[in-house]
Amino acid sequence: MRILVIGGVAAGAGAATKARRVNEEAEIVLFEKGSYVSFANCGLPYYIGGVIEDRDELLLVTPELFRERFNIDVRINSEVTKIDPKAKTITVKTGSRSKREPYDRLIIATGGTPVTLPVKGAETDGVYHVFTLPDADRIMSRLELGMKRAVVVGGGFIGLESAENLRARGLEVTVVEKLPQVMSNMDGEFSDAIIRELEAAGIRVLTGVGLAEITGRKKVTGVVLDDGTQVKADMVIMAAGVRGSTQLAEMAGCRLGATGGVWVDASMRTSVPDIYAAGDMVESLNLVTGKKVRIPLAGSANKQGRVAGANAAGGHMTFKGVLGTAIIKVGGLTAARTGLSAREAEAQGYDFECVYAPGFSNATYYPDAMPLLLKLTVERQSGRLLGAQGIGRKGVDKRIDVLATAIYGGMTVFDLEDLDLAYAPPFSSAKDPVILGGMIASNVIRGEIDSCLPSDIPALLADKGTVVLDVRTQEEWDEGHVEGAVLLPVDELRARYAELDPKKTYAVYCGVGYRAYNACLFLKAKGYRVMNVSGGMRAIRMGV
Numbered sequence: 271m272r273i274l275v276i277g278g279v280a281a282g283a284g285a286a287t288k289a290r291r292v293n294e295e296a297e298i299v300l301f302e303k304g305s306y307v308s309f310a311n312c313g314l315p316y317y318i319g320g321v322i323e324d325r326d327e328l329l330l331v332t333p334e335l336f337r338e339r340f341n342i343d344v345r346i347n348s349e350v351t352k353i354d355p356k357a358k359t360i361t362v363k364t365g366s367r368s369k370r371e372p373y374d375r376l377i378i379a380t381g382g383t384p385v386t387l388p389v390k391g392a393e394t395d396g397v398y399h400v401f402t403l404p405d406a407d408r409i410m411s412r413l414e415l416g417m418k419r420a421v422v423v424g425g426g427f428i429g430l431e432s433a434e435n436l437r438a439r440g441l442e443v444t445v446v447e448k449l450p451q452v453m454s455n456m457d458g459e460f461s462d463a464i465i466r467e468l469e470a471a472g473i474r475v476l477t478g479v480g481l482a483e484i485t486g487r488k489k490v491t492g493v494v495l496d497d498g499t500q501v502k503a504d505m506v507i508m509a510a511g512v513r514g515s516t517q518l519a520e521m522a523g524c525r526l527g528a529t530g531g532v533w534v535d536a537s538m539r540t541s542v543p544d545i546y547a548a549g550d551m552v553e554s555l556n557l558v559t560g561k562k563v564r565i566p567l568a569g570s571a572n573k574q575g576r577v578a579g580a581n582a583a584g585g586h587m588t589f590k591g592v593l594g595t596a597i598i599k600v601g602g603l604t605a606a607r608t609g610l611s612a613r614e615a616e617a618q619g620y621d622f623e624c625v626y627a628p629g630f631s632n633a634t635y636y637p638d639a640m641p642l643l644l645k646l647t648v649e650r651q652s653g654r655l656l657g658a659q660g661i662g663r664k665g666v667d668k669r670i671d672v673l674a675t676a677i678y679g680g681m682t683v684f685d686l687e688d689l690d691l692a693y694a695p696p697f698s699s700a701k702d703p704v705i706l707g708g709m710i711a712s713n714v715i716r717g718e719i720d721s722c723l724p725s726d727i728p729a730l731l732a733d734k735g736t737v738v739l740d741v742r743t744q745e746e747w748d749e750g751h752v753e754g755a756v757l758l759p760v761d762e763l764r765a766r767y768a769e770l771d772p773k774k775t776y777a778v779y780c781g782v783g784y785r786a787y788n789a790c791l792f793l794k795a796k797g798y799r800v801m802n803v804s805g806g807m808r809a810i811r812m813g814v
Contacts, residue, residue: 273582274360274373275300276350276518278307280568281549282379283331284575285582289377290340293583298342299371301362303349306403307333312568314406315428318413319435328403353378353522355542375544375582378519378532379575382512382550382566387423391484396505400432401512409505413439417504420444421493423481425452427598429509430464433473434600436507443473444501446493448480448510455594456659457611457645459725463661463812467601512566514551527553531564536588538578546582548574555591557678558609558656559618565594595674602663606670609657609677612647621650624723625711626805628782629703631665633695640664643808644673644707646683653682653715658707661812665703672704683711710783710804719790720801722777724810727752727803736775741789742807746781752810760785763792772798779803779810 273296275286286300300307308331316322333344351368352361359370384399386392396412399405418441422433425447437443445452445468451461452468452475465475476495483494484506492502516524519532525541527533531553538546550566552574570592577589597606615622627644642662649656658673660666676686686708693700701709714721722730730736731754740751741760751757758766760780770776776798780786783806790800803810 271296271374271583272372273298273375273377273579274371275377275379275579276360277379277381277549278302278304278344279309279311279379279381279549280571281381281575281578282377283308283336284572285377285379285546285548285579286336286342286344287340288576288579289583290342292580292585296583298340300336300342300344301348301350301360301371302344302346304402304404305346307331307336307344307346309403311401311403314400314403315431315435317406318400318409318432319438321435321438325403328406350518353518353545355522355545358544373544375546377575377578377582378522378524378540378545378547378551379549379571379578380515380518380551381571383515384508384512385510386508387481387510389481389483391486391490392508394484394486394490395488396486396490396503397484397508398505399508400428409507412505413441418442419503420505420507421446421501421503422507422509423493424507424509424511425449425475425477426454426509426511427596429507430468430598430600432507432509433468434471437471437473444503445473445475446479446481446495446501447475447477450478452477453598453605455596455611456605456607457613459809459812460605460645460659460661464600464603464605467603471601512550514564514566516551519545519547519551527562527564529553529562529564531562533562536590537581537586538574538589539581546578548578554589557591557593561618563592563594565592567592567594567596569595593674593677595670597667597670603661604663604666605659605661606666607657607659608670608674609655610647611657611659612645615647615656620656622656623648623650623711623714623721624804625707625714625721626723626783626809627703627707627710628805628808629701629706630699631662632697633699636695638664641808642666642669642703643805643812644669644703645805645809646673646707646711648683648711648715650715653684653712655681655683655686665698669702669704676704683708683715687712710787713787719787719794721804722801723804727777727810730777731755733775735773736777737771738803739770739776739778739789741778741780741785746807750807750811752779755779760789763789767793767796767798770798775799775801777801777803780806782806782808 336342482496549571580587595608640663647657738755778786
């Protein structure tokens with residue numbers, strides 16, 4: 271059996287090595303049009319910032335290692351220009367020579383292509399992507415010339431990581447994002463906290479405005495935005511997204527799905543016999559909605575490549591789908607998500623509730639406990655966990671992983687209440703934030719308490735039939751409160767509740783939601799209409 275793999279890095283390299291582990295007798299050849307078959311592209315921003323000092327640390331596996339350890343023939347600087355599925359051949363261009371190569375099974379792992387916005391000056395010297403190792407090399411060479419100002423176009427993972435690391439190099443950095451928020455795969459309130467962190471680091475963030483032009487005759491001198499704003503710059507980082515590189519697959523007759531990615535079944539087979547595909551170019555099943563999506567993430571690409579390689583070599587594996595679990599470091603903050611955000615759940619037509627679960631990385635009486643905030647998106651009738659988001663300075667990573675596992679397993683928030691998670695003061699609290707989130711959401715789903723979100727507060731204040739009630743202490747009130755709210759500390763509530771108008775509805779908040787929950791239960795027992803502002807002031811301020 272002759273198995274050819276087009277493309278290296280995550281999906282292609284993983285496919286080739288898995289094919290070898292499944293079939294020791296197959297001839298396996300991998301073609302990579304670039305100079306590097308396997309490198310850590312997710313580490314590129316940190317190499318640019320100097321966090322990763324040794325460039326060689328980014329080189330994961332060399333062609334020599336592929337040959338010696340796996341008996342895989344890796345041919346770099348070899349671009350596949352054509353696939354003929356009837357003849358079962360590919361055409362490979364190496365330098366000025368082209369050669370046809372036969373295959374029994376073919377794996378296409380051509381990945382993605384970074385988006386270059388079609389604006390004037392996009393080809394000017396000084397415009398870069400952060401996508402390949404040569405990209406990083408060009409940026410490092412530019413930095414050695416003493417660059418002082420950079421504009422980063424795009425507020426997603428690569429854009430924000432690049433902005434932070436360029437700032438660490440001492441550059442004056444501006445982030446430009448066309449959408450009204452950064453990190454568009456998270457809900458808007460998380461964007462606000464991330465922007466505050468970026469600004470605290472000295473990074474200027476402009477949202478809701480797009481790139482109109484890159485200025486400079488021979489070298490970048492700045493950008494013009496579509497609202498007329500001009501920003502001076504010595505370099506521009508294009509981080510406006512990634513498109514799937516589907517051209518070769520289309521040429522071979524592989525069907526594209528509704529997302530624009532290559533259609534594959536659970537075995538990573540395309541619509542063309544004996545051709546498999548994996549990585550950023552394919553679409554996957556969303557494990558929450560059951561619909562096809564294209565989410566270009568390294569973890570998914572690795573798993574897809576593994577499945578494609580196994581099956582091409584005669585194995586029997588399946589790739590079930592994706593949740594879009596992702597995480598980012600911005601300054602001292604960690605932000606993460608999995609499953610559906612509230613915005614995505616609404617777009618999919620779910621009947622859902624959202625709750626906030628403020629907590630801490632570990633027991634507050636143990637040193638270095640740091641606040642974090644989780645947001646759960648929950649199907650109203652069943653209590654099924656649809657998605658989760660988190661932000662904080664410590665401990666967000668392990669909570670999002672627990673929640674991603676829960677969603678993968680089809681768990682409900684009632685299951686979260688009963689999770690048996692590790693507890694010791696240096697690591698967590700007796701009620702871990704994940705368990706606490708399950709408790710809060712379960713109380714809402716069971717109808718024990720009505721809930722509202724901080725984003726509802728402006729409308730509630732405008733409603734003459736509703737009072738926003740603060741049940742914190744006078745001291746906390748004096749330090750800051752919701753303008754228009756009424757103060758009645760929870761420890762005075764039993765003695766003073768009769769001061770409240772029973773004809774009105776009360777939206778009750780405290781610091782994190784616990785005192786407000788107790789106040790709501792008491793007032794509800796006395797016949798008042800109440801709802802708990804989920805997450806309290808921590809969520810209102812996104813105070814992490």
